[in-house]
Amino acid sequence: MNTIEYYIELRLAFHTVADQTPITVDTTQISEILHCSSRNARLLLKKMNSEGFIEWTSGKGRGNRSHLTFIFPLPSVIILHFQSLIQQNNMEEALQFLDRKEIPINIKKKCYNQLRPQFGLDLPQMEPSEDKKLSPVSKKMTFNHIVRHIGNRTSSWVLGKKIPKHNTIQWPKKDTDF
DSSP states (O other): OOHHHHHHHHHHHTTTSOTTOOEEEOHHHHHHHHTSOHHHHHHHHHHHHHTTSEEEEOOSSTTOOEEEEEOSOHHHHHHHHHHHHHHTTOHHHHHHHHTOTTSOHHHHHHHHHHHHHHHTSOOOOSSOOSSOOOOHHHHHHHHHHHHHHHHOOTTOOOTTSOOOGGGOOOOOSSGGGO
């Protein structure tokens, strides 16, 4: 994980805290959120502080709590991270990132709508029309299905074996078979 992913983890854990509002935290609390040791949590906090994601003041002495202030709003950081994954051609990782239940639906909609121009296709909108309402599961399945077919490499060869069935095309034998 990189720094922005750790920031998103930390920010999702404190989603009720407003931006630019200092809170008191414990390094053990942060290490539990980031799933790392207390030492690594302090290193990550220093790195996030130096990169400008947070303002962090360590508590002096033993048992004194630290002060943490989130600088960047969560929606803009999530969208920025999603765009960077798309630019790195990590489509599967980007979609898995958006599948997290902690991410608010309005941010997911913005990210999905940013994908539409990437493919040059008329992909289904996240907001269905009145006459054709799809459940969130079917919307996700439809979108993931389209993305998987577009991103599927047709040149996946296995030496000594036939081409996988999903990569083959069967042409009609006669022109009348259309």
